[in-house]
Amino acid sequence: MILLESVLTSLMDAYPKHFTNRKIATLAICLPLILMSMIFCIGNGTGEMIYTFLDIYLIDRTSWSNMSWLILIFVYLYGAGRLVRDIRHILPRISLAVSWPCYLSWIIIVPIAYAVSTIKIITEFMSGKFLRAYCSPDFFLPISQRISTQPIKGL
Incomplete structure (x- = not known):
């Protein structure tokens, strides 16, 4: 709820002409x-297989990618120019050394890196090789055997 409220408030502040009604804006975000x-x-189990794939294979990448995409979206909504201005205000002595590399990386390098990594993940997902490796019953067999042989603490 807090994340939805943050996104909704940010969008309404950034684009006041497009998001005039709060209920319609909430619907436009949630739908x-x-x-x-x-x-x-x-x-036919396809949805469960996709969920299992996302839960097991992307568990390592999920936290990193969510954090990275949120930072990128924040910088684009907030504005890279404002970010550079704030860095210059906070660090006046080293402002030129920090601000221009930061500005260029957020405008050019980071979106290209995110796009390449997203395309790579999607093509690997569409090829099916990770579905066979991570969503097969053989993958869950050692996990279930380990869980069944573990002693229950507290008994």
Whole structure:
């Protein structure tokens, strides 16, 4: 709820002409997210397989990518020019050494790196090689055997 409120307030402040009604803006944010989550409801086990893939294979990348995308979106909504101005205000002695590399990396390098990594993840997902490796029953067998042989603490 706090994240939704933060996104909603930021968008309404950044684009006041487009987001005049708060209820419609909330619907405009939540509806695409609900529609994207419908992929997990596909029948014949496909939705469960996609969820398992995302849960197991991308567990290492999920926290990093969520944090990175949130930072990138924040910088683009806040503005890279404002970010450079704030760095110059906070660090006046080394402002030129920090501000221009920071500005160029946020405007050029970071979006290209994120786009390449996202395309790589999507192509690996579409090829199916990670689905076979991480979502097969053989992958879960050692985990279930380990769980069943562990002593229960407290008994």
